Amino acid sequence: MTGEVLTDDPKLTLDDLCETCGVSEVTIRAYVAEGVIEVNGDDAGRWRFSEITLVRVQKAYRLQRDLRLNAAGAALALELMSQIEALNDQLERLKRIRE
Amino acid sequence: MEYKDYYSLLGVEKTATQEDIKRSYRKLARKYHPDLNKGADAEAKFKEIGEANEVLSDPEKRAAYDQLGDAHQPGQDFQSPPNWDAGFEFSGSPSRGRSEEEAYSEFFEGLFGQAYQQQRADRARARFNAKGQDHHAKVLINLEDSFTGAKQTIVLKVPELTPDGHLVVRERKLEVSIPKGVKQGQLIRLKGQGAPGLGDGGAGDLYLEIALNPHPLYRTDGVDLYLDLPVKPWEAALGGRVKVPTPGGVVDVKVPAGSKQGSKLRLKGRGLPAKPSGDMYVELQIALPPADSTRAKELYESMARDLDFDPREKLIREIQSREQDHSNA
Numbered sequence: 001m002t003g004e005v006l007t008d009d010p011k012l013t014l015d016d017l018c019e020t021c022g023v024s025e026v027t028i029r030a031y032v033a034e035g036v037i038e039v040n041g042d043d044a045g046r047w048r049f050s051e052i053t054l055v056r057v058q059k060a061y062r063l064q065r066d067l068r069l070n071a072a073g074a075a076l077a078l079e080l081m082s083q084i085e086a087l088n089d090q091l092e093r094l095k096r097i098r099e
Numbered sequence: 100m101e102y103k104d105y106y107s108l109l110g111v112e113k114t115a116t117q118e119d120i121k122r123s124y125r126k127l128a129r130k131y132h133p134d135l136n137k138g139a140d141a142e143a144k145f146k147e148i149g150e151a152n153e154v155l156s157d158p159e160k161r162a163a164y165d166q167l168g169d170a171h172q173p174g175q176d177f178q179s180p181p182n183w184d185a186g187f188e189f190s191g192s193p194s195r196g197r198s199e200e201e202a203y204s205e206f207f208e209g210l211f212g213q214a215y216q217q218q219r220a221d222r223a224r225a226r227f228n229a230k231g232q233d234h235h236a237k238v239l240i241n242l243e244d245s246f247t248g249a250k251q252t253i254v255l256k257v258p259e260l261t262p263d264g265h266l267v268v269r270e271r272k273l274e275v276s277i278p279k280g281v282k283q284g285q286l287i288r289l290k291g292q293g294a295p296g297l298g299d300g301g302a303g304d305l306y307l308e309i310a311l312n313p314h315p316l317y318r319t320d321g322v323d324l325y326l327d328l329p330v331k332p333w334e335a336a337l338g339g340r341v342k343v344p345t346p347g348g349v350v351d352v353k354v355p356a357g358s359k360q361g362s363k364l365r366l367k368g369r370g371l372p373a374k375p376s377g378d379m380y381v382e383l384q385i386a387l388p389p390a391d392s393t394r395a396k397e398l399y400e401s402m403a404r405d406l407d408f409d410p411r412e413k414l415i416r417e418i419q420s421r422e423q424d425h426s427n428a
Contacts, residue, residue, distance in 0.1 A: 002276045003287040003307065020304070022233075055286055055306065058233065059134055066145075067129055081135065093318060097327075 006051035010040040014047050021057045027064075028057065030071035036060050036078060103206045105151035105164065113165070117156065124152040150207050160211060231294035231303035238287075238307045240277055242314045242324075245371055246346040248279035253307070275307065280372040282321055285309045316344060322377025324370045329386040330354060335362075345369045345379055352381065360385045 018025055029044070031037050037053040060074040069077065106113050109123045128149070129135065133142040154160045203211075238253055255271045273292065281287070286306050293303025311319060318325040328343060338356030342349050345366065352364060362383045370377020390396045402408075 001273055001289060001292075002278075003289040003305075005278055005281060006286040006288055051288070052286070054288075062134055063132065066132055068125070077135070092313075096313065096318075 006054065008050040008052050010048035010050050012049040012051065012053070014044055014049075017049050017053065017057065020054055021061065023057060023061050027061065027071075031057060031060060031075070034071045034075040036071065036075045101204075101206055103147075103151070103204060105154050108148055108151040109155060111155075117158070120152070120155045124148060124156065128152075147204070150203055154207070154211070164210070231296040231300065233303040234293040234305045236305065236307055237310050238275070238277070239310050239312055240281070241312050242317060242319065242371075243346060244277050245279070245281050245309075245311065249277045251275055251277050255305075273305075277309075280322070280376075281309045282371065282373075283309065283311045283319055317346070317379075319371070322371040322373045324377065324379045326379060326381050327384050328381045329384045330358070332385055332387065335359070335383060335385050343381055346371075354383065358383055 012020070014025060014028060017028055028037075032039050032047075037049065037056050040048040056078065060071075060078055063069055063077050064071070064074045067073075067077075106115070109120060109127065111119050111123050115123070128145065131141045131145040131148065133145055136145075154164050234255065236253060236255055238251060240249065240251060243249075244251070252272055252274050255273065256268050261267060273289070275287070275289070278287075286308055289305040289307065291302045292305035295302050316326055324346070326343070326345075328341070330341060333339075334341060334354050335358040336356065338358070339354050340351055341354055343352045343366070347369065350366065350369070352366065354364070360383065364381040364383070366379040366381060368376045369379035388395060390399050
C-alpha cells in the first residue's frame with residue numbers, strides 16, 4: 001500500500017481543510033487568527049493551506065476539546081510542545097555524543 | 100469484570116465535592132493527554148480518568164456508583180448486582196468528545212452501558228452519516244530505509260463495535276511503502292484506512308508519522324546527515340585523503356592541511372535523497388595515537404622537545420589579565 005507524503009505546498013482550500021479534519025470553518029478561522037496554522041492568500045475565499053496544517057489542526061482541536069482550551073490556549077500549547085520536542089532532540093543528540 | 104475505584108483514579112476522597120472532582124480531573128487530563136504525554140500508557144490512563152470523570156462528575160451516576168459500597172477492591176472480580184441501578188435515572192449521553200469507537204472499560208459498560216447501547220441502536224436506525232475518525236500511528240524506520248525506500252509491515256490495534264454492541268480489539272496488518280527520502284517527523288497519509296464511517300460517510304484516513312531509529316554512525320537534521328570522523332593528527336595537520344562511510348557507499352574525501360579538531364567538511368548531495376538532496380557534514384575528531392611502545396614514546400618525546408606548542412597559553416593569559424583587573428579595581 002502506498003500513501004502520500006504530506007508536503008508543505010499550499011494546495012488545500014478552506015473547505016478541503018474543514019472536511020478532512022472534521023472541524024468547522026469558525027475553528028479554522030480562529031486558528032488562522034491565532035497563528036496556529038500558516039495560510040497563503042488574503043481573503044478566506046482564496047486561502048490555501050499546506051497538508052502539514054492538517055495535522056496541526058487535528059492536534060489543536062483534540063487539545064481544545066479534551067482540555068477545554070480556547071484557540072489561543074491551543075496555540076500556546078502547540079508552540080510549547082514543539083519547543084519541548086526540539087529540546088528533547090537536542091538532549092538525545094548530546095547524550096549520544098557523550099557516550 | 101474488574102471493579103474500578105474511580106475515586107482513587109482521580110486521586111480524590113469519597114467525600115470530595117463536585118468542584119474537587121472537576122479540578123482533579125482537569126489536572127490529570129492535562130498530565131496524561133496523549134498529545135502532551137508521550138509515555139506508553141498515557142493514552143490508557145487518559146481514558147481511565149475520563150471514564151472516572153464521566154461517572155463522578157455526573158451526580159446521578161455518582162450516586163449510583165456510590166451505593167455499590169466500600170466492599171470492593173480495585174482489580175477485584177466484580178459482578179453488578181441484579182437491578183443495582185433501580186431507582187436511578189440516567190439522563191446523560193456518552194460524554195462529549197468520546198466517539199463511539201472508543202472503548203470504555205468492561206466495568207463501565209457493565210454498569211452504564213445499557214442506556215448507551217440503546218442510543219447506538221437508535222442512531223444506527225436513524226441512518227446517521229459521518230466520516231470515520233482519522234487514526235494516527237508512528238512508524239519506526241532505519242535511515243537506510245529512507246535512503247533506498249522500503250516496505251514495512253505495521254500492526255494496528257483497532258477497537259471495533261460488533262452489531263450487538265460489544266467492543267472487540269482487532270489487529271490489522273498493513274504493508275506500507277516507505278518512499279525514498281522520508282525525513283524524521285514527516286507524515287504519510289493513507290486515504291480511507293482510518294475508522295469506518297457511519298452510514299454513507301467515508302472512512303477516515305490513517306496518518307503515519309515517520310520516526311528514524313538512531314543510527315550508530317549518522318545523525319540527521321532534516322535531509323542532512325552528520326558524521327563524526329576520527330582522523331590521525333598528521334592527517335589533520337598535513338592534509339590527506341581519507342575514506343568516509345556514507346549511506347550510498349564509502350567515498351574518498353580530501354582533508355585539507357591545517358584542519359582543526361571539530362572542523363567540518365561538507366559532502367554535497369551525500370545526505371538523504373530529496374530535491375535537492377541533502378548534504379553530509381563530516382566533523383573531524385582528532386584521535387591520539389597511544390604511547391604504548393618505545394618508538395611511540397620517543398616520537399612524543401621528540402615532539403615535546405622540538406615543538407613550540409602550548410595549547411593552554413590563551414587560558415593562562417586570560418586568567419592573568421582578570422587578576423590584573425581585579426587588583427586595579
